[in-house]
Amino acid sequence: MDATVTNTAEEGKTWDGGNQPLKASYGKMMMWFFIVSDALSFSGFLAAYGFSRFKFIDSWPIADEVFTHFPFLHGVNAPMYYVAFMTFVLIMSSVTMVLAVDAGHHMKQKKVIWYMFFTIIGGAIFVGSQAWEWNTFIKGDYGAVETKGGKILQFVDTEGHRVALADIATAIPSVRENHERKNGIWFTKEGTRPTFTVEEIKAGFAQSQDVLIRTQILTEEGEKTVLSREESLLRVNRDAVGVVEGANLKHNEYGTPLFADFFFFITGFHGFHVFSGVIINIIIFFNVILGTYERRGHYEMVEKVGLYWHFVDLVWVFVFTFFYLV
Amino acid sequence: MAHEHKLEIFRGLLKFKSNVTKIWGVLIVLSIVTAIEVALGIIKPESLTENTFIRMKLLNWIFIILTIFKAYYITWDFMHMRDEVKGLRRAVVWTGIFLILYLVFILLTEGDYIFNVYDTGFQSWDF
Numbered sequence: 001m002d003a004t005v006t007n008t009a010e011e012g013k014t015w016d017g018g019n020q021p022l023k024a025s026y027g028k029m030m031m032w033f034f035i036v037s038d039a040l041s042f043s044g045f046l047a048a049y050g051f052s053r054f055k056f057i058d059s060w061p062i063a064d065e066v067f068t069h070f071p072f073l074h075g076v077n078a079p080m081y082y083v084a085f086m087t088f089v090l091i092m093s094s095v096t097m098v099l100a101v102d103a104g105h106h107m108k109q110k111k112v113i114w115y116m117f118f119t120i121i122g123g124a125i126f127v128g129s130q131a132w133e134w135n136t137f138i139k140g141d142y143g144a145v146e147t148k149g150g151k152i153l154q155f156v157d158t159e160g161h162r163v164a165l166a167d168i169a170t171a172i173p174s175v176r177e178n179h180e181r182k183n184g185i186w187f188t189k190e191g192t193r194p195t196f197t198v199e200e201i202k203a204g205f206a207q208s209q210d211v212l213i214r215t216q217i218l219t220e221e222g223e224k225t226v227l228s229r230e231e232s233l234l235r236v237n238r239d240a241v242g243v244v245e246g247a248n249l250k251h252n253e254y255g256t257p258l259f260a261d262f263f264f265f266i267t268g269f270h271g272f273h274v275f276s277g278v279i280i281n282i283i284i285f286f287n288v289i290l291g292t293y294e295r296r297g298h299y300e301m302v303e304k305v306g307l308y309w310h311f312v313d314l315v316w317v318f319v320f321t322f323f324y325l326v
Numbered sequence: 327m328a329h330e331h332k333l334e335i336f337r338g339l340l341k342f343k344s345n346v347t348k349i350w351g352v353l354i355v356l357s358i359v360t361a362i363e364v365a366l367g368i369i370k371p372e373s374l375t376e377n378t379f380i381r382m383k384l385l386n387w388i389f390i391i392l393t394i395f396k397a398y399y400i401t402w403d404f405m406h407m408r409d410e411v412k413g414l415r416r417a418v419v420w421t422g423i424f425l426i427l428y429l430v431f432i433l434l435t436e437g438d439y440i441f442n443v444y445d446t447g448f449q450s451w452d453f
Contacts, residue, residue: 022410022414023410023411023414024414029414032418035418036418039422039426040422040425043425044429047426047430047433050433050434050437051434051436051437052437054433054434054437054441056441057438057441058445064367079368080364080367080368081364084360084364088360091356095352095404098349098404101406102345102349149451149452149453151452151453215452303406307405310400310405314401317396317400321389321390321392321393324367325363325367325389
């Protein structure tokens with residue numbers, strides 16, 4: 001770090017600068033400071049997730065049943081495979097990053113350029129995958145109804161397979177239309193309305209003899225409770241007040257609203273880190289091409305951005321475990 | 327800057343000739359561990375989901391231990407913590423571990439308490 005350290009009379013005097021405490025340069029040390037504090041932010045999120053999960057330990061959604069999609073394989077039940085793929089992509093890009101750092105130590109500019117390039121590609125694939133995950137999660141799959149108490153009731157057939165709302169609902173000519181600016185003088189903006197009304201679901205459910213209700217409550221075996229036909233009818237007719245398709249911050253068809261909230265905040269915060277990591281990598285990538293570090297005489301900047309990149313990978317390992325596996 | 331790398335993992339059980347081969351070795355270790363996690367997550371062996379240790383399923387304990395194992399190799403070999411001095415290593419790792427364990431302990435205890443309040447109270451929450 002010749003640019004920031006003055007190598008004049010201070011050299012050799014411990015308290016006058018020019019020495020490196022813990023044998024790490026200023027930049028690397030500051031990156032470690034940042035990483036420790038950022039690690040605490042992420043553990044704050046994950047610990048809060050644990051808190052909410054323990055609070056609703058008998059009714060938390062089962063991740064395996066939520067994240068079952070794989071791109072281009074429509075309707076195939078593939079729990080976890082895509083997240084496993086994302087994890088692998090991120091670890092792989094961590095490897096190319098550490099290879100870039102190693103090539104930097106040996107002052108091999110060409111190699112650093114290529115490894116940085118692959119790292120950026122890996123990061124981009126990861127961010128893209130996360131966007132796809134969000135999209136799938138927000139769009140939802142089967143749909144559900146929500147009760148007065150804010151609980152989610154899902155539909156299953158007698159074998160326990162999920163049944164989509166579209167297969168149950170009987171169309172009732174609707175009296176209620178979506179508010180639009182062109183109709184009416186007094187216009188209040190309203191969000192997207194569900195495809196079906198509660199009445200349509202109730203009417204359809206009364207006719208579908210082989211469809212049952214699955215509640216949020218987990219059984220001893222850790223599976224969701226399926227009600228008998230009589231109980232199901234009673235529950236839907238007495239309690240159902242709304243139709244939920246997909247997820248937002250207030251409602252989601254998977255279970256407690258907190259599940260979607262934490263999904264958005266934790267994976268979103270992590271995705272933002274990956275995104276900024278990709279941007280920083282691109283800046284450093286161009287600096288390497290321009291020969292900035294060749295002229296500076298060392299590639300420490302690659303090492304510092306590498307530390308950040310590995311940290312992002314490290315966090316994902318924990319998010320993967322606590323959100324998708326446990 | 328120090329260019330020397332310590333080239334042993336698993337406490338010297340595995341020695342690599344160069345830093346580059348060590349990186350690929352660590353990648354293989356991490357990939358195997360991830361594969362085991364995913365396989366366990368899909369199979370969910372009954373012996374591991376039925377038995378618990380400190381009120382948590384054995385399977386979840388295995389996931390957490392494997393995660394910490396992966397975290398160790400990412401920090402030690404990818405972030406070159408293995409090559410840093412002891413002071414830096416301890417300052418980073420123990421600060422984090424202490425604060426995180428403390429926070430997790432407090433929040434999980436509180437969460438469990440609130441669950442019990444909901445569970446044993448006379449108010450029905452499922453309506």
